[in-house]
Amino acid sequence: MKTEDPYRIVSYILAKLTATSSPADEAQLEKWLQESETHREIFNKLLQKENFEQYQSMFEEHPDEYHYLQMQKHIKKEKRIRLFKRVGYAAAILILFVFSALLWPQSTQEEPSRISDTSTSIRPGSPFAILTLPGGTTIQLDSTTRRSPILQTGIISQQDTLVYQRSNNVKGEYHTLFIPRGGEYILKLSDGTKIWLNAESELKYPVQFEATQRKVYLKGEAYFEVAKNEHSPFIVITGEQTTTVLGTSFNLRAYPEEAQILTTLEKGSVQISTSQGNTILKPGEQARTLSNSQTIEKTQVNTSLYTAWHLGKYIFIDQPLEEILHTLARWYNMNIWYDHPDLKKIQFTGELRKYDDIQEFLEKIEHLEKVHFQIQDQTVSVFRY
Amino acid sequence: MSAEFTEYHIQLLGEGDSNAYRLLYKHFFSALCIFARKLGLSKEESEDIVQEIFCHIYHEKLLPNHLSAFKTYLYAAVRNRCLNHIRDTQRRKNNEQIYNDTLSENNFWDQIIANEVYRELQLLLNELPPQCRNIFQRSLNGDTSEKIAADLNLSVETVKTQRKKAKKLLREKYRTLYDIFGIML
Numbered sequence: 374m375k376t377e378d379p380y381r382i383v384s385y386i387l388a389k390l391t392a393t394s395s396p397a398d399e400a401q402l403e404k405w406l407q408e409s410e411t412h413r414e415i416f417n418k419l420l421q422k423e424n425f426e427q428y429q430s431m432f433e434e435h436p437d438e439y440h441y442l443q444m445q446k447h448i449k450k451e452k453r454i455r456l457f458k459r460v461g462y463a464a465a466i467l468i469l470f471v472f473s474a475l476l477w478p479q480s481t482q483e484e485p486s487r488i489s490d491t492s493t494s495i496r497p498g499s500p501f502a503i504l505t506l507p508g509g510t511t512i513q514l515d516s517t518t519r520r521s522p523i524l525q526t527g528i529i530s531q532q533d534t535l536v537y538q539r540s541n542n543v544k545g546e547y548h549t550l551f552i553p554r555g556g557e558y559i560l561k562l563s564d565g566t567k568i569w570l571n572a573e574s575e576l577k578y579p580v581q582f583e584a585t586q587r588k589v590y591l592k593g594e595a596y597f598e599v600a601k602n603e604h605s606p607f608i609v610i611t612g613e614q615t616t617t618v619l620g621t622s623f624n625l626r627a628y629p630e631e632a633q634i635l636t637t638l639e640k641g642s643v644q645i646s647t648s649q650g651n652t653i654l655k656p657g658e659q660a661r662t663l664s665n666s667q668t669i670e671k672t673q674v675n676t677s678l679y680t681a682w683h684l685g686k687y688i689f690i691d692q693p694l695e696e697i698l699h700t701l702a703r704w705y706n707m708n709i710w711y712d713h714p715d716l717k718k719i720q721f722t723g724e725l726r727k728y729d730d731i732q733e734f735l736e737k738i739e740h741l742e743k744v745h746f747q748i749q750d751q752t753v754s755v756f757r758y
Numbered sequence: 759m760s761a762e763f764t765e766y767h768i769q770l771l772g773e774g775d776s777n778a779y780r781l782l783y784k785h786f787f788s789a790l791c792i793f794a795r796k797l798g799l800s801k802e803e804s805e806d807i808v809q810e811i812f813c814h815i816y817h818e819k820l821l822p823n824h825l826s827a828f829k830t831y832l833y834a835a836v837r838n839r840c841l842n843h844i845r846d847t848q849r850r851k852n853n854e855q856i857y858n859d860t861l862s863e864n865n866f867w868d869q870i871i872a873n874e875v876y877r878e879l880q881l882l883l884n885e886l887p888p889q890c891r892n893i894f895q896r897s898l899n900g901d902t903s904e905k906i907a908a909d910l911n912l913s914v915e916t917v918k919t920q921r922k923k924a925k926k927l928l929r930e931k932y933r934t935l936y937d938i939f940g941i942m943l
Contacts (some may be wrong), residue, residue: 379867380826383874390879390898393928415868420877422899428792428876435805437787441780444809448816590802648847 386419429707436509461710464754468712476623486566497728498572498704500533501556505549514558528580534559537580549577552593555706563695565600566607569683572703573628574739595627614662618643623654624680637679643671685727691720694744702704705731712756719743768828772819779816787812789877790836796869797840801920807839886924893917894924 385402388394394402406413407597416423432755504512513532527538535550535558552570554556560568564582575591582588587607599607601620611627614634621641627634636645638654645652645660647667654660659674681688687704689697695717698709711717721741725734735753736748747754763785770778787808794804809831814822822828880897883891896906903921907914 378826379871379873380829382871383878386871387878391882391925391928392897393925411864411868415872419872425876425879425898429880431792431795432774432788432880432885434801435788435791437783440787440805440809441783444783444812446775447813583909 386416389516390419399519421597429749433508438673439505439509439511457708457710464710465712468754468756473490495705495707495751495753497731497732498555498557500558501553502535502558503551503553504535505551507548508547533557534561536561537563539563544584546580547577548580549575552577554703557704564602564605567598569596571595571682572706590628591625593628594624594682596622596624596680598622612646612664613647613667615647616643624676624683626679632664634660634664634680636660637674637676639676639680682727686724687727688724690722692722693717694719694721694755696740697721697723698755701731701734706751707731708752710754712754715757716744716757759825759933763825765823765825765828768821768825771815772821774816782812782815784833785881786877789873789880790832793833793869793873794836795842796873797837798844799840802838803843807836807843811839816857830870833866833873837866880889882928886927890920890924893920897921897924 382405385394385398385405388398389402401654405491406416408611451553470648472711493507500514500516501718502514504514514535516532529538542552546667550558550560550570552572552574554573555678556572558570560570560576560578562568562578562582563580563619564587568576568589570576571594574591574595575647576592576595577590579588579640582605585605587602587605588610589608592611597607598610599618599619599620599622603619607620609625611634612629614627614636616623616625616636618641621643622639623643624637624639625634626637637659638639638656640656642656644656645654645662647662647669651658651669652669652671654671655675657676659672659679661670662668662674663670678688678690687700695711701707702709720741721738722739723734725731731753732748735748739745740756742758745756745758747756763781767775767778767781769781790808790811791801791804794807795801800806814835822831883895886894892910893906896909897903901909903914903917906912907917910917
């Protein structure tokens with residue numbers, strides 16, 4: 374049914390609502406109203422000011438500017454990946470030339486240190502986060518932030534931690550803390566729960582929890598130390614997975630691009646559920662939820678491998694190089710390029726402190742004489758040794 | 759008065775113009791989220807769906823070139839994705855009523871009309887200067903100039919002037935919005 378352009382009807386109704394209609398508009402509107410009971414119902418609903426007030430408050434809940442900026446970030450990332458691929462190909466060709474040039478004369482020179490440290494612009498991350506308030510206002514937080522005039526009373530930023538004190542803050546108000554690549558931040562919520570947020574992660578949480586449940590939304594990785602409260606379960610929503618806890622310590626890794634969610638439990642117990650079912654974890658267990666099938670697999674793991682980051686360490690045991698560098702790339706904000714895909718699968722064991730220079734770690738791996746690294750600007754290139 | 763979203767901007771969108779893209783968000787993001795929520799989605803789900811659609815638009819070169827068609831394209835995209843989402847998350851049973859209502863073509867147009875009226879009204883209010891906006895919102899609620907003047911401690915004259923100003927802006931807006939000549943003059 375497209376007897377009348379709906380957008381014209383909209384203009385007639387608008388004119389009526391704002392008392393700017395001409396006799397012709399009035400006649401058209403009247404005609405439309407006579408057409409059906411439903412039309413009259415719609416019109417009467419539109420006239421009620423409570424309905425418009427409700428619409429206005431919903432409008433405020435979806436700030437367009439914030440989402441526009443989020444999308445810009447996403448688009449920039451996409452462009453960078455495309456550019457990086459192109460640069461990668463160009464670099465590969467260039468390297469081929471350089472190598473043949475080097476091989477041409479007799480290569481009797483002494484081998485220099487294998488990591489070519491032409492420029493060491495790769496630095497470890499630091500406490501850094503962006504806090505978004507309900508109106509879409511954003512506040513940058515780093516180790517120098519004490520108290521921002523925009524922050525309400527009862528919210529303090531100290532060093533690397535954002536603390537929400539129990540107060541009479543507005544119920545139902547949500548804040549979002551976003552941690553970019555190369556950042557980390559700790560959050561202490563009003564109920565005493567402590568959350569370590571890793572690089573490239575985002576947590577959305579209420580300033581003041583409801584009495585019956587404590588619900589937060591996570592993208593990326595976080596370590597939770599949930600304050601005990603039997604009457605109010607703590608719920609973490611990550612994509613399709615819901616994790617319910619009463620009081621416990623666990624790590625959640627749910628980076629959208631990794632196509633899986635890893636839940637690692639250190640203490641207490643948690644229940645995780647997806648559309649395909651649910652399971653309860655005991656300490657030392659890890660659940661792997663696959664994003665596409667939403668099935669949950671449970672295994673026994675060495676939990677410190679998955680939780681050490683929040684204590685300032687990275688530990689890897691027999692992990693493929695690709696996973697190791699992928700994890701480190703977030704913290705050191707670097708790009709990785711592989712000369713050959715097979716290199717990604719080589720397994721390594723190692724440990725590094727988060728604030729150490731990445732170069733020392735890479736050198737240790739080089740000693741095993743399997744791979745060779747080259748650092749240029751923010752990019753680490755991996756070659757066969 | 760800030761920029762209107764016109765057919766020219768649809769064309770610019772196809773060329774990857776970032777101002778047009780910003781304007782698309784300003785004019786449609788919040789309203790489409792509300793549209794999705796009325797079809798039974800949560801706040802987060804509705805935002806995800808609208809973001810997906812806008813991301814698609816960013817890469818899409820072929821967009822409907824009439825404003826009405828473009829709006830319908832947006833609403834249809836939201837509706838279809840909502841239906842898919844409700845089906846995929848197996849919440850159809852709980853939302854059976856909404857699901858069936860949404861499938862009906864008649865309802866679709868009616869839902870558009872309801873959402874568009876408030877969308878236009880909200881955008882209009884956002885564009886008015888604060889005092890003008892305050893007065894106009896009160897007059898929408900049926901208050902007389904005299905009552906508004908008393909409430910806001912202003913002279914009746916000031917209130918009347920502001921109301922006239924709001925109406926003038928309204929007329930200008932409509933003229934660009936609808937190619938119906940002579941309307942409201």
